[in-house]
Amino acid sequence: MASYKDILRYYRGYWPIATLSIAAASLFEILDLLVPYAIGQILNVLSRQPLDGPVQRIVVSIGELFNIPVGQSLALWVLLGAIFAVSVLRAPIQPWIGSWFHWAIPLRARRDYAERVLSKILTFPLAFYDENNPGRIAGRVSRGLENHTWTYPEVAGQFVPKLARVLGIFGVILLIEWRIAIAFLLSFIVILGFSLRNLQSLIRREEIIDRYIENTESRTSEIITNIKTVKAFATEASELERQRQRFKREQDVILHRIHRGYVNLATWQRTVVQTSVFCVLAMTLIAAVQGRISIGHFITTLTVSSMAYAEIEPLSMVAEFVARRYAAMVRFHELIQEPSDIYNVDLSIIGETPPYQFTGKVDFRNISFGYDTDKPVLKDVSFLVEPYQTVALVGRSGSGKSTLVKLLFRYFDPTAGQILMDDQDIRSLDMTQYRKRLAIVHQEVDVFNGTLLDNLTYGNSQASFEQVQDACRIARVDEFIPSLANGYSTVVGERGVRLSGGQRQRLGIARALLVEPDVLVFDEATSSLDYESEREIQMAMRSLFGTRSLLVIAHRLSTVRDADKIVVLDQGMVAEVGRHEELLQNRGLYWQLNQLHEAGEILD
Numbered sequence: 001m002a003s004y005k006d007i008l009r010y011y012r013g014y015w016p017i018a019t020l021s022i023a024a025a026s027l028f029e030i031l032d033l034l035v036p037y038a039i040g041q042i043l044n045v046l047s048r049q050p051l052d053g054p055v056q057r058i059v060v061s062i063g064e065l066f067n068i069p070v071g072q073s074l075a076l077w078v079l080l081g082a083i084f085a086v087s088v089l090r091a092p093i094q095p096w097i098g099s100w101f102h103w104a105i106p107l108r109a110r111r112d113y114a115e116r117v118l119s120k121i122l123t124f125p126l127a128f129y130d131e132n133n134p135g136r137i138a139g140r141v142s143r144g145l146e147n148h149t150w151t152y153p154e155v156a157g158q159f160v161p162k163l164a165r166v167l168g169i170f171g172v173i174l175l176i177e178w179r180i181a182i183a184f185l186l187s188f189i190v191i192l193g194f195s196l197r198n199l200q201s202l203i204r205r206e207e208i209i210d211r212y213i214e215n216t217e218s219r220t221s222e223i224i225t226n227i228k229t230v231k232a233f234a235t236e237a238s239e240l241e242r243q244r245q246r247f248k249r250e251q252d253v254i255l256h257r258i259h260r261g262y263v264n265l266a267t268w269q270r271t272v273v274q275t276s277v278f279c280v281l282a283m284t285l286i287a288a289v290q291g292r293i294s295i296g297h298f299i300t301t302l303t304v305s306s307m308a309y310a311e312i313e314p315l316s317m318v319a320e321f322v323a324r325r326y327a328a329m330v331r332f333h334e335l336i337q338e339p340s341d342i343y344n345v346d347l348s349i350i351g352e353t354p355p356y357q358f359t360g361k362v363d364f365r366n367i368s369f370g371y372d373t374d375k376p377v378l379k380d381v382s383f384l385v386e387p388y389q390t391v392a393l394v395g396r397s398g399s400g401k402s403t404l405v406k407l408l409f410r411y412f413d414p415t416a417g418q419i420l421m422d423d424q425d426i427r428s429l430d431m432t433q434y435r436k437r438l439a440i441v442h443q444e445v446d447v448f449n450g451t452l453l454d455n456l457t458y459g460n461s462q463a464s465f466e467q468v469q470d471a472c473r474i475a476r477v478d479e480f481i482p483s484l485a486n487g488y489s490t491v492v493g494e495r496g497v498r499l500s501g502g503q504r505q506r507l508g509i510a511r512a513l514l515v516e517p518d519v520l521v522f523d524e525a526t527s528s529l530d531y532e533s534e535r536e537i538q539m540a541m542r543s544l545f546g547t548r549s550l551l552v553i554a555h556r557l558s559t560v561r562d563a564d565k566i567v568v569l570d571q572g573m574v575a576e577v578g579r580h581e582e583l584l585q586n587r588g589l590y591w592q593l594n595q596l597h598e599a600g601e602i603l604d
Contacts, residue, residue: 002333021101026164040300135221144332147325210327360549366417392560395569439517443524445508475510
């Protein structure tokens with residue numbers, strides 16, 4: 001679980017400069033107190049009352065240094081010079097020591113953590129993405145970074161320096177009249193203590209509503225992602241009504257439970273502050289009447305105490321802002337603390353030539369696996385893919401075909417058995433470099449919102465244009481490029497919305513070919529296509545036979561008839577292995593699937 005300590009560690013790399021800048025800002029706040037103090041001393045001079053001892057000694061020292069008679073004029077000029085120094089001379093300095101670093105630090109930290117959280121996201125196991133959709137993840141990241149960035153300037157530039165000013169005011173009043181100083185300090189302790197206690201309760205409510213808002217944003221993201229389905233089923237009104245109810249619940253909680261709590265706190269604070277100001281006025285007036293303090297001290301005490309109580313509201317506002325943002329910042333750090341993929345993806349390898357080079361021999365030996373240990377998906381599965389051989393995996397839904405591919409890519413490790421690549425256990429290989437020798441074409445090809453060329457070279461940014469053209473020719477991408485507005489420079493839209501399903505599949509094949517894999521996997525690459533598109537993809541696939549090891553998963557048996565070997569899976573076990581004709585002669589499960597397939601073709 002993340003806590004406020006993680007929020008503080010967010011700026012750990014900038015602690016030295018942060019400490020110096022906060023200390024400088026606090027010093028400037030304390031120096032501001034010299035102005036009301038000097039004005040009080042000026043009043044003493046004008047009313048023929050004595051200066052404070054330290055001030056008198058400074059005036060005498062300056063008179064002796066410059067051989068100037070010590071008197072009323074010299075005292076006034078010294079005090080006026082002090083006011084000039086702390087107000088006019090410091091004006092061009094303070095923004096660079098204060099404002100510059102109060103924003104430079106969070107902006108640099110934002111850059112650091114944006115990179116860090118993206119690195120973390122790239123190392124999450126696939127199971128994390130099954131439970132958290134993109135909208136939920138992106139929302140948590142953006143809110144966390146934004147709230148950290150906006151909170152630091154307020155805390156470092158306002159809250160801490162203002163507290164330093166209040167402590168400085170206490171010191172000034174303590175030098176003038178200790179009784180008033182004690183009363184002043186006690187009032188601040190009561191106000192701040194009560195406020196912090198109430199803020200803790202409000203923070204807990206903020207944490208609950210932040211999770212609720214995250215779920216609402218997640219649903220909005222799903223609606224946008226699945227907008228075609230929403231429109232196809234005409235559920236726009238019901239989706240709007242569901243979200244409207246969630247928005248109303250958010251508003252009710254925020255307005256009536258959280259915001260009302262802040263308003264109640266502000267009401268209490270303002271009442272206590274005004275009472276405290278009146279009490280200090282009364283105590284100061286009594287001290288002046290009794291002769292314990294001078295007229296100048298009377299004015300100084302009233303002025304600085306009013307300055308201190310005036311800081312209660314901005315301090316409370318900053319504390320409120322921090323409280324409102326605390327939950328989002330903590331949730332951000334909880335995301336960073338999520339466990340990474342146990343296989344330790346190496347993010348330092350960029351654009352390097354993979355050192356591995358395989359023949360494409362893949363040996364599945366006695367593989368058993370289950371996502372739930374009590375429910376095995378694969379049971380003692382064994383088969384061999386020879387170099388440059390095309391092996392097809394067929395079977396009913398849920399028989400374990402796609403799970404075998406996930407094990408091959410090491411998204412998971414088998415609970416029993418091993419997978420050998422060129423007689424090496426893939427668990428002994430560097431996972432990043434190993435995966436660079438594999439490629440896969442999914443049923444739904446992921447397409448980025450960029451140009452066609454960007455998507456084609458995604459796996460190999462160093463590919464030459466001639467290599468791209470060769471891959472497009474093999475995958476039959478070149479057949480539809482002339483129809484695109486800007487050819488290879490055409491922006492295909494988010495998720496490739498400007499391409500048809502068949503075009504995306506062919507793009508996926510060309511992209512896979514450009515990484516020059518030793519093993520190429522087709523995972524249901526034609527199952528969602530129309531007949532014409534399926535024929536195009538099948539022709540592209542057949543052109544690859546014998547060029548590298550191919551592992552083909554297909555529901556439609558027409559896709560796998562020409563495979564060198566067909567492995568038939570049933571309930572997680574190997575039921576049959578052979579070529580198309582052999583398996584039909586055996587009249588086993590494959591023959592049954594083929595009969596169903598042919599019946600389906602007739603019905604079509």
